[in-house]
Amino acid sequence: MTFHGASFSIRNAAPLFSKNHRGFTLIEVLIFIIVTSLIAPALFIAFTTAQLNAPAAFENLIARQTAKQCMEWFIGQRRLNNYNSVSCPSTTVPSFCTAPTGYTLSVNIACTTINSDANYKTITVTVSGKSNATLTTLIANY
DSSP states (O other): OETTTTEEESSSSSTTSSOOOOOOOHHHHHHHHHHHHHHHHHHHHHHHHHHHHHHHHHHHHHHHHHHHHHHHHHHHHHHHHHHGGOOOSOOOOOOOOOOOOOEEEEEEEEEOOOEEEEEEEEEEEEESSEEEEEEEEEEEOO
């Protein structure tokens, strides 16, 4: 018999249930069930842990983003209005830096001297509450 240029012989075709094609043995099926039953609880525990930690990761993200937003405001003030627009020492939280519900925001600006050069200010923004985040940067009068 010829089919699109290939020839096949029906007499030489292996029967569907020959000795070469028996399927899975009982031992193979039992080993599969045992291995699957050992892996399934580990996967279940991993997924459960991930679901339980998801709110904490989200709250941590909110705290970090709030601190970053406030820090970027200070850096923007330095760029737009010069170095002296950021006064030190100060713990006043600017009105632009607002904390979401459940969080508190604090700011500390300290005058810093490096190698007898007093033209530096250290800005620390701390967000606390449901999760905590702290960002610190050093700005200079250049």
